[in-house]
Amino acid sequence: MMIEVSNISKKYGNFTALQDVKFTVNNGELVGYVGLNGAGKTTTIEIIAGVSYPNSGDVIIDGHSIIKEKKEASKNVSWVPELPIFEQDAKVLDYFIYLAGYYGIGKEEAKKKAEELFSLVGLQGREKDKLKNYSQGMKKRFALAVSLLSDPNNFLFDEVLNGLDPQGIMFFRDLAVKLKRENKAVLFSSHILTEVENIADKVIFIHKGKIIRQMSIEEIKSFTKTNIFRVVLGRIDGDVIKIAEKYGNPKLQGNTIFIENFNGNIPGLSSDLLNYNVIEMGKVEGNLEEVFFKLIGEQK
Numbered sequence: 001m002m003i004e005v006s007n008i009s010k011k012y013g014n015f016t017a018l019q020d021v022k023f024t025v026n027n028g029e030l031v032g033y034v035g036l037n038g039a040g041k042t043t044t045i046e047i048i049a050g051v052s053y054p055n056s057g058d059v060i061i062d063g064h065s066i067i068k069e070k071k072e073a074s075k076n077v078s079w080v081p082e083l084p085i086f087e088q089d090a091k092v093l094d095y096f097i098y099l100a101g102y103y104g105i106g107k108e109e110a111k112k113k114a115e116e117l118f119s120l121v122g123l124q125g126r127e128k129d130k131l132k133n134y135s136q137g138m139k140k141r142f143a144l145a146v147s148l149l150s151d152p153n154n155f156l157f158d159e160v161l162n163g164l165d166p167q168g169i170m171f172f173r174d175l176a177v178k179l180k181r182e183n184k185a186v187l188f189s190s191h192i193l194t195e196v197e198n199i200a201d202k203v204i205f206i207h208k209g210k211i212i213r214q215m216s217i218e219e220i221k222s223f224t225k226t227n228i229f230r231v232v233l234g235r236i237d238g239d240v241i242k243i244a245e246k247y248g249n250p251k252l253q254g255n256t257i258f259i260e261n262f263n264g265n266i267p268g269l270s271s272d273l274l275n276y277n278v279i280e281m282g283k284v285e286g287n288l289e290e291v292f293f294k295l296i297g298e299q300k
């Protein structure tokens, strides 16, 4: 339903890994968590999952404090760790049934769930393998199946896209859409910024243990250093740049004009370019990578 991270700080000895980290993941919201290596993503996620404790602050999951009401709070959240650790010698299906026991799911029901979830994550036919014989990506898929065992309202996925093949990534994208439709709250960290951009509704940027910005995907797309308009033409000649100069600072690349500092007069530009067979035109959208580096660059 909802994850509220309320001013958590975490120290390892003298080193401050997190400082006053505060954000909310709402119902039906897919939130991407991005930052450089060592920024504090895993530390945050482990605190939300209740496997690590903050020095101060709290996390409220569906109204329950992960510190004061750990049992209640952790019942409502599923977590896929960055490096899932499983019993390597166990057969996958047996281990799945064993884990289901933690959620009070009996053997017969667990077998049914296994059938459904293994085929969902693309592991059907591999139930009798040992976990140690699974590839990295298969382990990730298995961890995803386990995270779906108990149908909680909140999900934490730490670098879940790492090690997944394109089909696995597509599966995760579909899963994210499904979870959103079911009104779940989802927080996922990733370094694959194009995927974060595809999946997330909102992105939280963490840098050196501090949240430096939160932006919706719409804000990210409308964010560009300069206001650039792009026009693809079917035909060009020597005059076209002169025409475009009335609307900003144009540059011609092949049969595309990029107009920097565009003045916004789209109707005027369209009618002036009528004889050039406009194939396509539109504002050049910002992207997450560009925003990411700008925000990081602004930090000391």
Ligand SMILES: Nc1ncnc2c1ncn2[C@@H]1O[C@H](COP(=O)(O)OP(=O)(O)OP(=O)(O)O)[C@@H](O)[C@H]1O
Pocket (backbone or CB within 6 Å): 012, 015, 017, 035, 036, 037, 038, 039, 040, 041, 042, 043, 044
């Ligand atoms: N158990 C620990 N003891 C000491 N320092 C730690 C410990 N765990 C994490 N850290 C430090 O805390 C900082 C944040 O680590 P964290 O794993 O949260 O980063 P991250 O954003 O998940 O990085 P990555 O993208 O590389 O996975 C790092 O500087 C790391 O070295």
